[in-house]
Amino acid sequence: MANIIxxxxxxxxxxxxxxxxxxxxxxxxxxTEEEDALNYTRSNSVDLAILDIKLKKMTGVEVLEELKxxxxxxxxxxxxxxxxxxxxxxxxxxxxxxxxxxxxxxxxLESKVAEVLGE
Amino acid sequence: xxVTQLFKxxxxxxxxxxxxxxxxxxxxxxxxxxxxxxxxxxxxxxxxFYGETMADRQRALYLAGKLSAAVNTMAGQLVExxxxxxxxxPEYFRKIDFYVRMAMELDQPEVGPPYxxxxxxxxxxxxxxxxxxxxxxxxxxxxxxxxxxxxxVTANAFNYYVDYNGLSDGIENCLRQMVVGDRDLLxxxxxxxxxxxxxxxxxxxxxRGIRFAVSEIIDGDDLIAVRSSALAEDGEISFAGQYASExxxxxxxxxxxxxxxxxxxxxxxxxxxxxxxxxxxxxxxxAALVLPxxxxxxxxxxxxxxxxxWGGNSIGIYxxxxxxxxxxxxxxxxxxxxxxxxxxxxxxxxxxxxxNGLPSEDTLVRLAKHxxxxxxxxxxxxxxxxxxDVTGKLFILQTRPLQRERKHAExxxxxxxxxxxxxxxxxxxxxxxCGEVYYAPTGEKIARIPxxxxxxxxxxxxxxxxxxxxxxxxxxxxxSRASHFASVARELGVPVLVGKLDGxxxxxxxxxxxxxxxxxxxxxxxxxxxxxxxDPDAPKVVQEPYKKVVPLTVKLxxxxxxxxxxxxxxxxxxxxVVRFCHEKSVGEMFSLVDKRGRxxxxxxxxxxxxxxxxxxxxxxxxxxxxxxxxxxxxxxxIKSRPxxxxxxxxxxxxxxxxxxxxxxxxEEFDKVAGGIFSFDSKLLASYGLISDDYLHLMIRFGYxxxxxxxxxxxxxxxxxxxxxxxxxxxxxxxxxxxxxxIRRVLERYGFETTTRGDMIxxxxxxxxxxxxxxxxxxxxxxxxxxxxxxxxxxSEEMVAAEVERFIEDAENRDVRLEKEN
Numbered sequence: 001m002a003n004i005i006x007x008x009x010x011x012x013x014x015x016x017x018x019x020x021x022x023x024x025x026x027x028x029x030x031x032t033e034e035e036d037a038l039n040y041t042r043s044n045s046v047d048l049a050i051l052d053i054k055l056k057k058m059t060g061v062e063v064l065e066e067l068k069x070x071x072x073x074x075x076x077x078x079x080x081x082x083x084x085x086x087x088x089x090x091x092x093x094x095x096x097x098x099x100x101x102x103x104x105x106x107x108x109l110e111s112k113v114a115e116v117l118g119e
Numbered sequence: 120x121x122v123t124q125l126f127k128x129x130x131x132x133x134x135x136x137x138x139x140x141x142x143x144x145x146x147x148x149x150x151x152x153x154x155x156x157x158x159x160x161x162x163x164x165x166x167x168f169y170g171e172t173m174a175d176r177q178r179a180l181y182l183a184g185k186l187s188a189a190v191n192t193m194a195g196q197l198v199e200x201x202x203x204x205x206x207x208x209p210e211y212f213r214k215i216d217f218y219v220r221m222a223m224e225l226d227q228p229e230v231g232p233p234y235x236x237x238x239x240x241x242x243x244x245x246x247x248x249x250x251x252x253x254x255x256x257x258x259x260x261x262x263x264x265x266x267x268x269x270x271x272v273t274a275n276a277f278n279y280y281v282d283y284n285g286l287s288d289g290i291e292n293c294l295r296q297m298v299v300g301d302r303d304l305l306x307x308x309x310x311x312x313x314x315x316x317x318x319x320x321x322x323x324x325x326x327r328g329i330r331f332a333v334s335e336i337i338d339g340d341d342l343i344a345v346r347s348s349a350l351a352e353d354g355e356i357s358f359a360g361q362y363a364s365e366x367x368x369x370x371x372x373x374x375x376x377x378x379x380x381x382x383x384x385x386x387x388x389x390x391x392x393x394x395x396x397x398x399x400x401x402x403x404x405x406a407a408l409v410l411p412x413x414x415x416x417x418x419x420x421x422x423x424x425x426x427x428x429w430g431g432n433s434i435g436i437y438x439x440x441x442x443x444x445x446x447x448x449x450x451x452x453x454x455x456x457x458x459x460x461x462x463x464x465x466x467x468x469x470x471x472x473x474x475n476g477l478p479s480e481d482t483l484v485r486l487a488k489h490x491x492x493x494x495x496x497x498x499x500x501x502x503x504x505x506x507x508d509v510t511g512k513l514f515i516l517q518t519r520p521l522q523r524e525r526k527h528a529e530x531x532x533x534x535x536x537x538x539x540x541x542x543x544x545x546x547x548x549x550x551x552x553c554g555e556v557y558y559a560p561t562g563e564k565i566a567r568i569p570x571x572x573x574x575x576x577x578x579x580x581x582x583x584x585x586x587x588x589x590x591x592x593x594x595x596x597x598x599s600r601a602s603h604f605a606s607v608a609r610e611l612g613v614p615v616l617v618g619k620l621d622g623x624x625x626x627x628x629x630x631x632x633x634x635x636x637x638x639x640x641x642x643x644x645x646x647x648x649x650x651x652x653x654d655p656d657a658p659k660v661v662q663e664p665y666k667k668v669v670p671l672t673v674k675l676x677x678x679x680x681x682x683x684x685x686x687x688x689x690x691x692x693x694x695x696v697v698r699f700c701h702e703k704s705v706g707e708m709f710s711l712v713d714k715r716g717r718x719x720x721x722x723x724x725x726x727x728x729x730x731x732x733x734x735x736x737x738x739x740x741x742x743x744x745x746x747x748x749x750x751x752x753x754x755x756x757i758k759s760r761p762x763x764x765x766x767x768x769x770x771x772x773x774x775x776x777x778x779x780x781x782x783x784x785x786e787e788f789d790k791v792a793g794g795i796f797s798f799d800s801k802l803l804a805s806y807g808l809i810s811d812d813y814l815h816l817m818i819r820f821g822y823x824x825x826x827x828x829x830x831x832x833x834x835x836x837x838x839x840x841x842x843x844x845x846x847x848x849x850x851x852x853x854x855x856x857x858x859x860x861i862r863r864v865l866e867r868y869g870f871e872t873t874t875r876g877d878m879i880x881x882x883x884x885x886x887x888x889x890x891x892x893x894x895x896x897x898x899x900x901x902x903x904x905x906x907x908x909x910x911x912x913x914s915e916e917m918v919a920a921e922v923e924r925f926i927e928d929a930e931n932r933d934v935r936l937e938k939e940n
Binding site: 083085088089099101102103105 | 207210211213214218220221224688
């Protein structure tokens with residue numbers, strides 16, 4: 001099972017994702033602060049990051065870029081309520097596997113995660 | 120959801136319910152209009168996605184954009200109809216819309232420098248130099264292979280040219296109209312694009328670069344050649360002979376020649392070829408290779424592995440005197456030499472019919488050696504262009520992978536030697552299938568469709584969707600390619616034909632349905648079935664780019680309105696949203712007028728011989744204009760097509776109505792009053808909302824009530840009849856017998872029915888205006904006949920007999936209906 005981090009500035013949103021994926025047997029850590037997520041990734045092996053685009057200090061795309069520097073083969077799913085083709089293009093260029101739009105339901109989230117993890 | 124919209128909705132509901140009804144109706148009409156548009160677009164898109172129509176990617180993009188706009192309107196109108204009911208719908212629409220745009224996004228053309236590359240550099244940048252120049256650059260860099268000096272005007276230069284002259288929109292506009300196979304259309308549109316390109320100016324930074332580079336590769340006024348080198352050319356796909364080259368160009372004309380090469384990208388056959396190979400305009404951006412003209416004594420091609428002799432294990436050299444053009448375009452038959460492959464090639468005289476037009480044996484051997492080194496360098500057999508100038512100097516001008524001959528697919532219209540049972544039917548979904556004929560006019564019959572059947576149905580109703588995987592083919596009297604069913608059938612490759620059958624097919628008879636030609640054959644015609652298996656309707660390369668977008672646009676997931684996922688959240692594609700909006704909007708109209716008849720204050724009382732209290736509200740063109748001012752209208756004032764048809768049946772003179780019994784809601788009457796209400800109180804009366812092509816009727820007959828909601832107009836895609844019947848004054852068993860009678864009659868007429876308790880719901884959709892009108896007349900007659908029937912039904916046998924009698928009577932009446940129209 002994979003080690004997953006979720007970064008969303010709204011704690012409830014992150015927790016919801018965490019709860020859904022934990023039920024699938026993954027180990028999940030949710031962060032509201034970008035810095036905490038980066039620090040965690042520096043000292044732990046992370047398989048997948050699920051990133052909101054609108055965060056507190058940085059954008060999700062910037063966080064993705066930083067995460068990729070720490071763990072180049074980390075996989076990523078962007079999850080946003082405010083999609084734009086520009087951020088989608090940029091995120092995919094930086095190596096995100098999926099760009100998902102909120103509202104996302106349990107099934108869609110589970111299947112995207114399984115797909116990205118190659119299960 | 121906007122608060123203002125919500126507030127407006129609530130205040131209308133309280134203060135002006137009539138206005139609300141009208142607005143709801145207007146929204147409904149607009150929704151239906153866009154439903155028809157959306158379904159057409161879905162069918163158009165499917166043709167492109169599944170390769171039935173070979174079209175430029177721009178067309179798919181354009182159609183998807185239009186679909187998105189239509190679906191957006193539908194979602195908006197559904198929210199307008201019921202602001203609190205579908206608040207999340209627009210959000211889910213926007214999500215799907217974004218996914219579609221993401222999946223459809225085309226690569227943005229690169230417009231930045233470099234615009235000029237040396238031939239040597241071209242080897243490392245195939246994405247800038249194009250296939251032809253890049254291959255030749257590689258050959259030049261090998262050392263030992265004689266390649267003339269030359270340079271490349273890059274693909275980015277082409278993109279910049281288009282951008283600089285502001286041609287993108289004009290080109291896109293033409294590309295999205297292009298359909299391979301429509302020769303006239305293609306000729307007109309490509310000419311238009313070529314004229315645009317030729318009228319442009321070469322940007323100064325490119326022009327300067329070209330002039331300077333030309334002066335580097337020739338002396339004085341020597342002639343040059345400007346050759347096409349499109350991206351993707353001379354790779355896996357050869358594009359051999361698709362693009363034009365400019366030969367013998369004086370140096371001063373180089374810019375004009377360059378423009379002509381760019382314009383050559385848009386000749387009809389190159390466009391068709393590119394589309395048939397699944398490539399976009401940007402995928403094939405046009406670079407140009409500029410070389411000095413070789414003053415050729417001989418010229419020709421070498422196949423490093425010639426299929427002609429020794430089973431392909433030899434080198435073939437073909438040549439003519441002078442320039443090689445006559446050879447490649449096939450107008451001159453060349454001389455030919457065959458040489459052995461290997462380090463030390465020698466001429467094989469057995470397989471060398473005619474050395475005329477070929478250079479000396481020494482040169483031939485050198486050519487063969489070059490061919491072998493090129494084959495090694497490029498890792499596969501090569502197709503090489505060569506020329507020898509008058510001084511005896513040899514040049515390699517082009518090298519590309521040798522294309523293995525592909526077998527041409529048999530043409531679809533090849534005769535198969537079997538006489539069709541019927542031809543020329545409308546094709547709603549392609550594919551081919553053979554199976555036993557099975558008639559499925561009713562829901563009951565549909566549920567029992569046997570495995571592998573060829574289903575014959577009056578309409579392509581959504582109820583068929585559940586069983587589509589069992590079908591080998593479908594023949595429908597009415598319907599169109601723009602239906603949910605046809606869409607799913609196309610996805611699964613089940614052939615669907617539409618039209619009237621000339622003769623009668625026996626149940627159980629074996630027939631073959633050919634969806635590609637619109638033909639039915641008696642028996643199983645193996646030739647047609649195998650042709651479809653071997654030669655799927657479209658090549659994979661054309662479908663491949665759309666793999667991601669199909670599930671987001673045309674695929675229908677919401678097939679069952681009763682299922683748990685029939686929600687905004689359950690929508691996965693544009694088609695789902697279309698289906699959802701259509702289903703829900705009809706439902707909204709069905710519950711339009713509540714029992715109290717709110718919003719009906721502006722209505723007019725219908726003055727009739729029938730003992731009915733009925734009020735009509737005209738939503739627009741429902742009544743003849745002369746009746747505007749009257750508070751009372753007569754049946755003759757009815758202009759509404761569906762109302763007129765229904766009334767025609769309802770007022771059938773054969774039905775005897777009791778004189779004194781005014782039909783109204785007795786249940787309500789019992790509840791509210793001990794006779795204080797007058798018999799024509801609006802609270803107890805029947806209501807009709809009518810317009811030119813719309814009818815919503817709530818009719819109360821004593822203890823039961825019926826609702827009819829229908830559109831009946833010239834556009835069969837929008838037509839439907841929904842009918843609900845509930846309640847009755849008799850005992851429950853008798854009520855059920857009457858319900859059974861109604862169900863059987865309606866199923867006979869092609870309605871889909873569901874019953875719950877003492878209520879029946881029936882639906883019919885997308886019939887022609889005439890069919891819909893006839894059904895409405897029958898329905899009216901049915902309503903009149905059945906109003907007190909429960910009082911006299913007491914057995915199943917009686918029901919069956921009554922059904923037969925009714926159908927017979929109704930048919931007799933129909934003859935008159937047709938005559939009078």
